[in-house]
Amino acid sequence: MGISAVEKLFTVFNETAQILQEELSCTYLDALAETGENLFQDTVLQEELSEITVKRLRKKYKEINLEKYSNEEIRKAYQLSILKGMKENVQPNHQMTPDAVGMLFGYLVSKFIKAPSFKLLDPAVGTGNLLTTVLNMQPNKTIEATGIDIDDLLIRLAYVNANLQSHPIQLFNQDSLQPLFVEPQDAVICDLPVGYYPDDDRAAEYELKAKSGHSYAHHLFIEQSTRYLKPGGYMFLLIPNGLFESDQASQLHDFIKEYLVIQGVLQLPLSMFKNKNASKSIFIIQKKGDDVKPPKQVLLAELPTLSNAAAVDKIFRKIEAWINENK
Known part of the structure; x- marks a missing residue:
């Protein structure tokens, strides 16, 4: 077919x-x-x-x-x-993660998480497209998947999406930055919602709250994901390329240094985005734990245009070699 x-x-x-x-x-x-x-x-x-x-x-x-x-x-x-x-019916929070990005997430999850069964969370699940793409790329693994989204229409679409593909995903319709009803996870995937978080009272409970004014939702999502990860668990995040250039970047930097280990940053090809300011990368981080060692060197790569098969193959070989050396 x-x-x-x-x-x-x-x-x-x-x-x-x-x-x-x-x-x-x-x-x-x-x-x-x-x-x-x-x-x-x-x-x-x-x-x-x-x-x-x-x-x-x-x-x-x-x-x-x-x-x-x-x-x-x-x-x-x-x-x-x-x-x-x-x-x-265009709404700012109704943006779907591009398919090519979903495939990359699925590939990375399969390479970093070798366990035959694990728990996977997407705290901004939207219509479930990214989550089901990743699940479809782990055919021989048993995955307990959970998705959370504040938008009730998106969660409905995710529910139907999961059912049609026979994926038993637990879905919650709630603000992901409030306390979650989920067990500690082995991995988190997330196309981070970028922008300010309007609930200052809730944000006050986070280390990454802004010193004044509204906090960045994408920073709070990183902290919340850290809370619900097991020690040694992985986060695969789609981040704006300017993540570490904002006025609140030093706080984020300190938080990552204390609780997490950076494993890799894969910059997506600029051709995927309307303009340079909208460009994004895949950020791979691991929660600190007894057996977690920082990599000899962080995996850094600029991904080529995904239609260039030879160049993509070369990058994948580089990623494979890095994983074999560091994992």
């Missing part, structure tokens, strides 16, 4: 979402969550629909059999539908 499988799935997601959007007078993304739930439950759950609409939906659903599709095909088709919905 090639591209056509993804297209076929997308067409059914899209057309049935449009039918529900019209009939329920809701947004496309709400309708997408509804149609995804219908597909998963193999029925039409919306009681207020006319008989004709129910028949139309059933006919569309019969065009596909989810069991014949791979998780990645389902994820990609669902992602395309979400992206379509996000274009119609």
Whole structure:
């Protein structure tokens, strides 16, 4: 099954979402969550629909059999539908992590975490696209995955996303910077939400709170992730390249020095971003613990344009060599 499988799935997601959007007078993304739930439950759950609409939906659903599709095909088709919905209704916190970045996260998690089973947390899970990409790239491992997001629509989409791909992910709809109902984790992945955190009272409970004014949410997310990591656990974070150049950077620097060990920084190709200021890197850090030794040298790499297969292969070989030497 090639591209056509993804297209076929997308067409059914899209057309049935449009039918529900019209009939329920809701947004496309709400309708997408509804149609995804219908597909998963193999029925039409919306009681207020006319008989004709129910028949139309059933006919569309019969065009596909989810069991014949791979998780990645389902994820990609669902992602395309979400992206379509996000274009119609742009909100600043509705940004999806690019696929190529998700693949890199999945690759890094598979290389750094060799245990056959582990606990994985995404504290800004959004629609679950990054988390399910990573899970799909660990085929022979048993992973207890948890996702948290403050946005109830995104969590609904993540829930449907997980169900359609048969991933048993625990999802919480809450502010990730409040106390979490999760056990200590082996790894955290996160496309860090960048910006100011509005709740100064809550921020006051963090070491990385601002000396005056609002604190940086992305700093607090790093501290919160550290709290919920086991000693020796890893964080894989998508960070802005200017993370250590802000007015609160020295605090962050001190915090990392005290609790964490920097393992690597992989700078993503600038061509992936609209402008240089929006550019990002993958930051790999490990929580200190009895057996944790700093690497002989931090893994630093500038990733080439991902369409350049030979250059990408060379970088991956460099990463492999570094891991073999340091792990």
